[in-house]
Amino acid sequence: MDRLHIDKIVMDALYEDMYMGDITTDSLIPEKSVSNAVMIAREEGIIAGLKAAERVFAYMDGDIVFTALAKDGDRVLAGHVIVEMNGSTRSLLKAERTALNLLQRMSGIATLAHKFSERVKGTKAKVVDTRKTTPGLRKLEKYAVRIGGAYNHRFNLSDGVLIKDNHIHACGGIKQAVEKARENIPHTIKIEVEAETLDQVREALEAKADIIMLDNMDNDKMRKAVELIDGKALSEASGNVTLDTVGEIAKTGVDIISAGSLTHSAKALDISMKFR
Numbered sequence: 001m002d003r004l005h006i007d008k009i010v011m012d013a014l015y016e017d018m019y020m021g022d023i024t025t026d027s028l029i030p031e032k033s034v035s036n037a038v039m040i041a042r043e044e045g046i047i048a049g050l051k052a053a054e055r056v057f058a059y060m061d062g063d064i065v066f067t068a069l070a071k072d073g074d075r076v077l078a079g080h081v082i083v084e085m086n087g088s089t090r091s092l093l094k095a096e097r098t099a100l101n102l103l104q105r106m107s108g109i110a111t112l113a114h115k116f117s118e119r120v121k122g123t124k125a126k127v128v129d130t131r132k133t134t135p136g137l138r139k140l141e142k143y144a145v146r147i148g149g150a151y152n153h154r155f156n157l158s159d160g161v162l163i164k165d166n167h168i169h170a171c172g173g174i175k176q177a178v179e180k181a182r183e184n185i186p187h188t189i190k191i192e193v194e195a196e197t198l199d200q201v202r203e204a205l206e207a208k209a210d211i212i213m214l215d216n217m218d219n220d221k222m223r224k225a226v227e228l229i230d231g232k233a234l235s236e237a238s239g240n241v242t243l244d245t246v247g248e249i250a251k252t253g254v255d256i257i258s259a260g261s262l263t264h265s266a267k268a269l270d271i272s273m274k275f276r
Contacts, residue, residue, distance in 0.1 A: 001051055001052070001139070001140070001143050002139070003051075003055070005139050006051065006052050006055050006139075006140070007055055007059065009052070009102075009136065009137065009139070009140065010052065010055050010056050010059050010098070010102075011059065012136065013056070013098045013101070013102070014056065014059065014060065014094075014095070014098050017097060017098050018094060022090075022093065022094045025090050025093045025094055026090070029089050029090050029093065030089075031090065033088070033089035033090065034086070034087065034088060034089060035086075035087070035088075035089040035092055035275050036084070036085070036086050036275065036276055037084075037085045037086075037092050037273055037274065037275050037276065038081050038082075038083065038084050038085070038273070038274055038276060039053070039081070039082045039083040039085075039099075039100070039103070039271055039272070039273050040079065040080065040081055040082065040271065040272055040273075040274060041076040041077065041078060041079070041080045041082055041269070041270070041271055042078055042079075042270035042271060042272055043078050043269060043270045044075070044076065044077050044078060045075070045076060045107055045108070045110070045111035045269040046073065046074070046075055046076075046107060046110040046111045046113075046114045046147065046148055046269075047070050047071070047072055047073070047074050047075075047076055047082060047103075047107050047110065047269075048072045048073070048103075048106040048107050048109065048110035048143070048144040048147040048148065049072070049102050049103040049105070049106030049107060049140065049144065050068050050070070050071065050072055050082070050083070050103065051072070052099075052102040052103065052106065052140060053066075053083070053099040053100075053102060053103040054066045054068070056095045056098050056099035056102065057085065057087075057091070057092070057095045057099060059095075060091045060094055060095040061087055061088050061091035061095070063087055063088065063091075064085055064086070064087030064088065064091055064092065064095075065085065065086040065087060066083065066085050067083065067084045067085070068082070068083055069081055069082055069083060069084060070082045070083075072110075072147050073110070073147050082271065089275075092273075092275075096273050099273075100271060100272070100273060102140065103269075103271055104268035104269050104270070104271050105134070105137070105140075105141070105144075105266075105268050106140055106141065106143070106144040106147075107144070107268075107269035107271065108266040108267050108268040108269045109141055109144035109145060109148065109262060109263055109266040110144045110145070110147040110148035111148065111266070111269055112148065112243075112261070112262060112265075112266040112267070113127070113129075113144070113145045113146075113147070113148025113149055113150035113262050114148040114149050114150075115243055116148075116150055116243060116246055116259060116262065117148065117149035117150050118149075119243060119246045119247040119250070120246060120247060120250040120257065123250035123251060124253075124255065125237075125249070125250035125254055125255065125256065125257050126150075126151050126255070126256050126257070127150040127151065127246065127257050127258075127259055127262070128150065128151045128152060128153040128236075128256055128257070128258050128259070129141075129142055129145045129150065129151070129152055129153055129258070129259070129260075129262045129263055130153055130258050130259070130260040130262075130263070131153070131154070131156065131157075132260035132263055132264040133263045133264070134263070138155070138156075141263045142155065142263075145262055145263065150259075150262060153258055160189060160190055160191075160192065161181050161185060161189055161190070161191045161192060162192045162194070162213070163177045163178065163181065163191065163192065163193045163194060163209075164194045165194055165196065165215075168193075168194070173203070174193055174195075174200060174203040174204055174207055174209075175203060175206065175207045177193070178191055178193060178204075178207035178208070178209055179207070190210040190211060191209050191210050191211070192209065192210065192211035192212070192213055192236070193207070193209040193211070193212055193213065194213045194215050194238075195212055195213065195214060195215065195225070196215050196216065196217070198221065198224060198225060198228065201214070201225045201228050201229065202228065204233070205228065205229065205232055205233065209233055210233055210234065211233055211234040211235075211236055211256075212225070212229055212233050212234070212235055212236065213236045213237075213238050213258075214235060214236065214237050214238065214254065215238050215239050216238070216239035216240065217237070217239075219248055219249065219251075219252050222237060222249065222252040222254060223252045223253065226252055226253040226254060234255045234256060235253070235254045235255050235256070236254065236255065236256040236257070236258055237249050237252070237254045237256070237257045237258070238257075238258045241257055241258070241259040241260075241261065242259075242261060246259065
């Protein structure tokens with residue numbers, strides 16, 4: 001991860017949490033107090049975000065010694081000590097919640113991404129994320145998806161053309177939308193088209209779309225769509241993909257499965273910080 005990008009997120013998060021200081025810590029803890037603390041996993045999962053957590057403490061106090069006892073991508077069990085820290089008690093307390101928020105959020109996403117990727121093993125399908133991310137945290141959340149073993153879709157609206165139902169309606173049809181996009185984008189950019197019916201799949205193929213998103217189709221219809229596409233474009237399944245359904249979707253033969261739940265519904269991994 002880019003340190004400058006992390007530091008911008010860290011600075012904003014710390015400012016949000018204590019823009020006028022920490023009245024509790026500053027009232028109770030002597031300025032010269034020093035402590036040793038650990039971060040402990042309270043449940044099993046995949047760790048992601050250690051660098052982000054480290055940058056929180058470094059930004060708060062450059063003298064804090066942060067020693068990671070795990071690395072991003074490691075599976076940890078309940079009771080596993082992930083990090084040891086030594087330094088100013090005040091600084092440790094002030095940075096605690098922001099560091100944990102980022103580490104717990106990213107580890108929760110990595111854990112869920114790992115579960116999704118395990119469900120599609122043995123198929124050619126790749127599970128990818130979407131733009132349904134927490135505002136301001138997209139860079140970190142998409143990194144966590146990769147750490148968990150899944151993949152990234154486009155990072156933002158500038159990365160690629162994705163013609164969805166409202167674009168199609170506004171342009172008067174798939175053919176018109178694809179032609180208009182081709183007139184206005186570099187030849188290096190791929191064009192993806194959303195299709196809700198098999199007729200729309202045929203239209204997208206005739207328009208020579210590079211990727212066809214099969215939106216909210218049942219598995220039988222998806223299989224027929226994959227047969228129609230027959231390798232002439234990449235096929236992407238999308239719409240209400242869950243851990244319970246992703247395995248069967250993968251068996252339809254699609255190339256890609258996009259799941260917004262990787263980021264918008266991931267449960268934070270339970271991690272705590274304790275002094276010792």
